[in-house]
Amino acid sequence: TQLLEQSPQFLSIQEGENLTVYCNSSSVFSSLQWYRQEPGEGPVLLVTVVTGGEVKKLKRLTFQFGDARKDSSLHITAAQPGDTGLYLCAGPASGTYKYIFGTGTRLKVLA
Amino acid sequence: NAGVMQNPRHLVRRRGQEARLRCSPMKGHSHVYWYRQLPEEGLKFMVYLQKENIIDESGMPKERFSAEFPKEGPSILRIQQVVRGDSAAYFCASSLGQGGSGQPQHFGDGTRLSIL
Numbered sequence: 001t002q003l004l005e006q007s008p009q010f011l012s013i014q015e016g017e018n019l020t021v022y023c024n025s026s027s028v029f030s031s032l033q034w035y036r037q038e039p040g041e042g043p044v045l046l047v048t049v050v051t052g053g054e055v056k057k058l059k060r061l062t063f064q065f066g067d068a069r070k071d072s073s074l075h076i077t078a079a080q081p082g083d084t085g086l087y088l089c090a091g092p093a094s095g096t097y098k099y100i101f102g103t104g105t106r107l108k109v110l111a
Numbered sequence: 112n113a114g115v116m117q118n119p120r121h122l123v124r125r126r127g128q129e130a131r132l133r134c135s136p137m138k139g140h141s142h143v144y145w146y147r148q149l150p151e152e153g154l155k156f157m158v159y160l161q162k163e164n165i166i167d168e169s170g171m172p173k174e175r176f177s178a179e180f181p182k183e184g185p186s187i188l189r190i191q192q193v194v195r196g197d198s199a200a201y202f203c204a205s206s207l208g209q210g211g212s213g214q215p216q217h218f219g220d221g222t223r224l225s226i227l
Contacts, residue, residue, distance in 0.1 A: 006153075033215060042115070042202050042218030043154070088153055090216075097167045097209065099144070099216065101154040 002027040002093050004102035012108045016078055021105040023089035024071045030092060032072045033099075034063055037086040046074075079109045115205050116185075117219035125227050130190040130197070132222045136205030143186045144216060145171075145178060146202045154202060160186060190224075198226045 007022050023032065031050045035043035047056050049065035049072060056063045060083075062075040076083055089102040116135040124130050136143050141162045146154040156170040160180040171178065175193075180186040190197055202221045208214030 035218075040220070042117075042204075042220045045215050045217065048215055090154075096169075097159045098156045098170065100156070101146075104153045106151070 002029075002091075002100055004089055004091060004100055006087075006089060006102040006105050008105060009103065010106050010108075012110065013079055015080060015109055015111050018075065018077050019079055019107070020073055020075045021087055021107070022071065022073050023102050025091075026070065027094070028069050030069070030094070032065060032069075032089055032091045034072070034074055035088045035090065037088060038084075043086075043088055076107075079107075081109045081111050083107060084109050115203055115217050115219035117203050117222050119222060120220065121223045121225070123225045123227060124193050126194055127192050130193050130224055132188040132190075132201050132203075132224070133185045134188070134203030134205075134219060135185040136203075137217050140205035140207055140217070142206045142209060142214075143180050144204045144206075145186075145188050146204065148200045148202060148221070157188070157201075193224075193226050195226045198224055200224075 005024050013019055031048055033048045034046045037043040047063045049063055052067045052069045054065045060077045064073045087105045090099050093100050115137055118133050143160045145157040147157055148154050158171045158178045159167040163182050175191045177189045200221045200223050202218055204216035204218045206214040206216045
């Protein structure tokens with residue numbers, strides 16, 4: 001069974017600090033997606049990474065896909081209160097049509 | 112610019128009643144997924160459907176739960192004889208391409224089901 005484990009589970013930081021969250025698996029994924037979910041809303045897609053070693057930037061967010069396509073990281077520079085939310089990674093389970101979601105990292109950025 | 116629309120946003124049912132959750136995918140999307148989310152947890156896959164077909168229902172309990180995506184109209188997730196443990200947020204997502212292909216999924220804002 002493919003699993004995606006995210007760490008840390010909870011993170012509370014001050015505005016302006018940098019942070020990194022991780023998404024790890026023992027299995028290879030053909031692609032990974034990162035989502036942010038705010039309370040009372042559905043997840044919103046941030047990025048899809050496909051190629052091993054790929055790095056994508058979205059303003060202050062940097063996403064990296066591991067060379068072996070078993071892990072990914074999300075780095076936020078100079079965090080802002082608007083970055084607060086639940087960050088989820090997800091990937092297609094091999095040989096099936098379904099997506100597996102990670103356990104999530106709940107980020108709180110204090111002003 | 113309609114995204115994925117789910118209704119109702121909140122649904123309260125008593126134990127033993129039926130719950131019907133509706134999902135209209137994004138325009139042009141024919142692939143629909145249903146997920147369940149408990150507080151402080153990630154999303155758990157329930158079922159993947161294409162128009163008129165259930166493709167993968169491996170995450171859906173075999174009893175009391177059913178899903179459909181008719182040729183016309185929204186996808187429906189139906190829970191019969193609800194129990195307290197069914198209380199959760201249920202999310203629908205749609206995509207342009209086949210499930211598992213890496214095509215991005217777009218989510219609705221969910222239906223929060225509460226069982227009294």
